[in-house]
Amino acid sequence: MTDRPDLxxxxxxxxxxxxxxxVMGHGGGGRLSSELVxxxxxxxxxxxxxxxxxxxxxxxxVLELAGSRLAFTTDxxxxxxxxxxxxxxxxxxxNGTVNDLSVSGAVPLALSAGLILEEGMxxxxxxxxxxxxxxxxRAAGVSIVTGDTKVVDAGHGDGVYINTAxxxxxxxxxxxxxxxxxxxxxxLLSGPIAAHGIAVLSVREGLEFGSEIVTDSQPLNGLxxxxxxxGARVSMMRDPTRGGVAATxxxxxxxxxxxxxxxxxAVPVPDDVRAACxxxxxxxxxxxxxxRVVVFVRxxxxxxxxxxxxSHPAGTGAALIGxxxxxxxGIVVAKTGIGGTRVxxxxxxxxxxxIC
Amino acid sequence: xKYLDExxxxxxxxxxxxDxxxxxxxxxxLMEVCGGQTHTIIRNGIDQLLPxxxxxxxxxxxxxxxxxxxxxxxxxxxxxxxxxxxxSFGDMIRVPGSSDDLFRIKSRxxxxxxxxSPLDAVKIAQENPDKQVVFFGVGxxxxxxxNAMTVKLAKQQGIDNFSLLVSHxxxxxxxxxxxxxxxxxxxxxxAAGHVCTVMGLGEYEALVEQYQVPIVATGFEPLDVLxxxxxxxxxxxxxxxxxxxxxxxxxxxxxxPVAQQVVREVFEICDRNWRGIGMIPxxxxxxxxxxxxxxxxxRFEVLGITTVESPLCRSGEVLQGLIKPNECSAFGKQCTxxxxxxxxxxxxxxxxxxxxxxxxxxxxx
Numbered sequence: 001m002t003d004r005p006d007l008x009x010x011x012x013x014x015x016x017x018x019x020x021x022x023v024m025g026h027g028g029g030g031r032l033s034s035e036l037v038x039x040x041x042x043x044x045x046x047x048x049x050x051x052x053x054x055x056x057x058x059x060x061x062v063l064e065l066a067g068s069r070l071a072f073t074t075d076x077x078x079x080x081x082x083x084x085x086x087x088x089x090x091x092x093x094x095n096g097t098v099n100d101l102s103v104s105g106a107v108p109l110a111l112s113a114g115l116i117l118e119e120g121m122x123x124x125x126x127x128x129x130x131x132x133x134x135x136x137x138r139a140a141g142v143s144i145v146t147g148d149t150k151v152v153d154a155g156h157g158d159g160v161y162i163n164t165a166x167x168x169x170x171x172x173x174x175x176x177x178x179x180x181x182x183x184x185x186x187x188l189l190s191g192p193i194a195a196h197g198i199a200v201l202s203v204r205e206g207l208e209f210g211s212e213i214v215t216d217s218q219p220l221n222g223l224x225x226x227x228x229x230x231g232a233r234v235s236m237m238r239d240p241t242r243g244g245v246a247a248t249x250x251x252x253x254x255x256x257x258x259x260x261x262x263x264x265x266a267v268p269v270p271d272d273v274r275a276a277c278x279x280x281x282x283x284x285x286x287x288x289x290x291x292r293v294v295v296f297v298r299x300x301x302x303x304x305x306x307x308x309x310x311s312h313p314a315g316t317g318a319a320l321i322g323x324x325x326x327x328x329x330g331i332v333v334a335k336t337g338i339g340g341t342r343v344x345x346x347x348x349x350x351x352x353x354x355i356c
Numbered sequence: 357x358k359y360l361d362e363x364x365x366x367x368x369x370x371x372x373x374x375d376x377x378x379x380x381x382x383x384x385x386l387m388e389v390c391g392g393q394t395h396t397i398i399r400n401g402i403d404q405l406l407p408x409x410x411x412x413x414x415x416x417x418x419x420x421x422x423x424x425x426x427x428x429x430x431x432x433x434x435x436x437x438x439x440x441x442x443x444s445f446g447d448m449i450r451v452p453g454s455s456d457d458l459f460r461i462k463s464r465x466x467x468x469x470x471x472x473s474p475l476d477a478v479k480i481a482q483e484n485p486d487k488q489v490v491f492f493g494v495g496x497x498x499x500x501x502x503n504a505m506t507v508k509l510a511k512q513q514g515i516d517n518f519s520l521l522v523s524h525x526x527x528x529x530x531x532x533x534x535x536x537x538x539x540x541x542x543x544x545x546x547a548a549g550h551v552c553t554v555m556g557l558g559e560y561e562a563l564v565e566q567y568q569v570p571i572v573a574t575g576f577e578p579l580d581v582l583x584x585x586x587x588x589x590x591x592x593x594x595x596x597x598x599x600x601x602x603x604x605x606x607x608x609x610x611x612x613p614v615a616q617q618v619v620r621e622v623f624e625i626c627d628r629n630w631r632g633i634g635m636i637p638x639x640x641x642x643x644x645x646x647x648x649x650x651x652x653x654x655r656f657e658v659l660g661i662t663t664v665e666s667p668l669c670r671s672g673e674v675l676q677g678l679i680k681p682n683e684c685s686a687f688g689k690q691c692t693x694x695x696x697x698x699x700x701x702x703x704x705x706x707x708x709x710x711x712x713x714x715x716x717x718x719x720x721x
Contacts, residue, residue: 023463031694205472265366278360280472281446338369338578340401345713 029242029288031346057255058177059238060104062170071106073097074165080158082129084203086214090132092290093162095219096241098140102221103237103293105176105228106168108140113147113164118157129160140219142166171228178255180235183326186302187260188295190223190309191216191317192268193245197287198276209279211272218291223314232305233298240294243346246285248294249332250346260332262322262344285344286351296324363577364400372582373405376589383409384592385541386585387534387677389527390496390548391418391706392576393584398710400578410589413541413677414707416530416633417548419495420447421675421699421706424629425665427523428453430658431492432461434521437656441467441484443477444492445499451702454663474502478509481518490652493520498550500524500641501615504622507643507650521652522642525628527551528559529639534676535567542677544588546574546581549603554619556611560599568597575603622647631699632665632672671698674707681708688712 025032037057045054053061060073077093094111101108113133117126137144195216202213220239227234236256240248245267253260269277269284277284291314297305302320309315332344362368388394394414397403403412416422432453435442442458449458449470462468467487471477474491481489493503503520510518527548534542547560552573560571570591574584584602591598601607619641628640643651653659669691670684681687681700691697693709700706 021460021463023459025459207472274360336400337364338366338400338402338405340404342399342401343713 027242029247033242034346056177058104059100060106060166060168062104062106069106069170071101071104071168071170072165073100073104074163075100076161076163078158078161079200081200081203082125082159084200084215085212086199087217088129088132089160089162090129091136092215092217093164094133094136094140094142094144095217095290097164097166098136098142098219098221099239099291099293101166101168102219102224103239104168104170105174105224105234105237106170107225108142108166108168108221110143110145111137111164111166113144113162115147115149116157116161116163117149117151118159119151119154121159126160129162133162136219140221142221174228176234176236178236178252181252181256181258181296181324182235182298183258183324184299185235185296185324186299186305186320187249187262187322187324188297188302188306188309189245189267189319189321190220190293190295190315191291192270192273193240193289193292194269194273194277194284194287196290197244198273198282200288201280202276207276207280209272209276213270213272213276216289216291218314220291220293220314223309223312224293226312227295227305227308227315230304230308232301232308234295234301234305235298236296238294240289240292242288244284244286244288245292245294246283246332246344247346249344252294252296253332254330256324257329259325259328259330260322261325262332262334264334265337266319266321268317268319282351299323360577363575363579365579368579369405369582372579372586376410376582376586377407379586379590379593380407380409381593383411384543384589385411385413385677386544386546386588387413387415387542388546388574388581388584389415389417389531390546390551390576391421392550393546393548393574393581394418394707394710396576396578396581398713402578402581406585410585412585414674414681414710415534415545415677416630416675417496417527418700418706419499419525420451420702421671422525422630422633423448423451423494423523423699424631425454426629426661426663427494427521428457429663430653430656430661431521432456432458433658433661434490434652434656435461435466435468436464437488438465439488440656441469441480441487441489442492443469443471443474443480443489445494446470447702448492448494450696451699452696474499474506475509478506478515478518481510481515482513485517487517488655489518490656491518491520493522493524496525496527496548496551497554497619498548500619500623501554501612504618507622507647508618510650511647519650519652519655520643522623523628524623524641525630526625526639526641528563529636530630531560531563531571533633533636533639535563535569537676539678542569544570544592545572546584546588547571549573549575549580549606552601552603552607552611554612554615556616557599557601557607557609558611564597564599570597570600572600573603573607575606630675632669632675634672666697669698671700671708674698674700681711684708 060071063070082089098108199213199215238248309318477491572584572587623641624644626642668686673679696702700708
């Protein structure tokens with residue numbers, strides 16, 4: 001790691017090096033996002049006592065404090081529209097942070113809520129959003145214990161942006177992370193994918209699909225708690241939000257130095273979501289989820305883990321989708337429905353709908 | 357799911373593959389014309405499942421890929437204007453012009469919007485009477501009716517702040533160019549099903565007749581593509597050249613007369629430059645004289661913008677089926693989806709991007 005951004009040897013010429021400005025793709029959770037973190041944020045934040053924690057780039061930072069391990073995470077929610085089928089930015093902001101803590105093996109304890117409000121934002125809408133936040137916190141059993149409010153001029157925000165940070169305690173003795181992932185590990189997905197991204201898109205773009213596609217946003221702490229209670233030897237978990245399951249699998253493949261093989265037909269996608277994706281030319285593997293977890297578990301415990309997930313209300317649609325292999329390190333390969341194979345790449349930025 | 361699941365059935369795919377393998381006795385080179393079919397082939401690994409003797413050559417049928425560089429540069433010049441809302445299909449946004457793309461124009465404050473239907477752009481024009489709204493009307497015959505409809509509507513309803521940046525291309529002249537090429541290797545075509553849905557099959561009869569080449573209208577799901585391949589191979593093995601329809605659930609011999617009527621009303625045939633390939637006579641549509649007022653190139657006076665393409669990029673040879681994407685020396689090195697030199701690396705329908713995304717295992721690092 002260098003002291004400052006190495007602009008000369010930067011591998012990403014689009015667009016920062018040439019343009020010195022951010023494009024939407026930098027927030028898309030794909031390759032551009034990772035490059036921003038790797039080349040700009042990490043070098044800037046190095047040299048502090050706990051910088052090594054940041055460099056692990058986990059869903060949460062895990063800090064050793066007085067004999068306990070504290071998980072600490074933060075996320076900002078800038079979803080447009082604010083309301084979408086099955087939820088709004090409020091429950092998303094709570095569930096997202098609860099889930100980032102949970103996949104790190106922590107029991108979520110407390111959240112902060114930072115609200116950036118745009119001048120003119122209707123108070124009744126804000127009331128609904130904050131009430132939903134409270135409901136989500138109560139449902140997940142976490143407390144919102146501190147907060148902040150700022151107001152910006154009209155035209156400088158989409159009504160409300162919410163930042164939540166959260167802390168939780170990591171279970172004793174539990175070691176999770178890409179360094180725990182081994183060839184042979186099985187890969188489980190806790191339920192059908194892509195509903196959240198399509199639900200938001202359908203409202204934002206005014207698309208109607210005949211049936212209403214509802215977000216999958218939900219807290220995962222109960223589900224993950226049950227999984228860990230079962231004794232299944234979990235090596236790693238991650239919630240496939242931006243960039244979808246494809247981004248998550250690629251991140252784990254890259255960080256673990258292993259290959260990932262999945263069976264495409266085993267990845268559950270609801271019929272209406274699949275139809276919407278086919279219609280728009282989107283790949284469900286790249287669409288965001290807000291209530292799903294990808295679990296890496298030792299092969300001998302895969303059945304136990306799958307049964308445990310399926311017997312919890314948040315994981316009824318859980319499926320075994322693939323395994324970790326020693327071959328093709330860092331690369332995700334899918335067996336296609338008709339028996340061929342393909343590489344599942346990390347998306348560059350947001351997916352673009354295809355022309356025809 | 358109706359019309360999706362049954363056309364991706366693994367058992368039926370196996371039967372078609374067995375049938376193709378059983379009837380193949382010698383090497384054949386087939387071209388799938390449409391980028392949507394290339395996407396299906398690579399995404400499902402169809403080419404790996406075919407007998408070694410069957411070679412699939414990826415055709416020039418990705419509208420994003422063949423839109424000329426200078427048209428992209430004109431689009432960028434228009435989109436950068438403060439008085440313009442520039443609307444486009446999603447995957448045109450990242451196509452590189454000579455030094456910019458629409459994403460960067462947007463990041464500098466340009467109002468660039470992805471729309472799902474061209475008619476949405478007309479609606480945006482109605483809602484923003486103080487802005488000029490431009491739709492980037494690219495594509496083959498498939499997208500032409502909806503693009504033509506925007507101008508027809510704008511004219512009917514007096515929406516004068518709407519205009520169309522047109523770069524339409526046509527399949528039959530491209531097939532003719534490929535067949536006339538002295539280096540051609542293609543022995544049979546999978547014609548683009550959705551183009552045939554609009555235009556019908558009539559135009560292809562003359563091509564089959566003149567070049568004695570099998571042409572089979574083919575759909576886009578895995579079984580559709582396999583069935584198209586099966587029918588072309590069967591013709592080749594039997595020494596016949598016929599026009600056939602393997603996509604009858606969408607393609608009628610006469611096409612869609614209503615759609616054709618809208619196109620005739622608004623567009624006229626013109627010569628068209630294809631990115632990476634060059635000028636193909638009578639291979640495009642532009643707005644006709646009655647609708648020239650809605651031509652964005654004229655309205656914004658960008659016809660003076662002309663550009664040359666990167667000498668490293670061999671997309672022209674890829675698009676003509678002369679080389680595979682990974683045979684280009686820039687593939688995966690100077691040219692990746694992140695920094696594409698040529699348009700086939702941009703759209704997920706583009707042959708180079710499809711190779712990069714799904715076939716990297718075969719490419720030496």
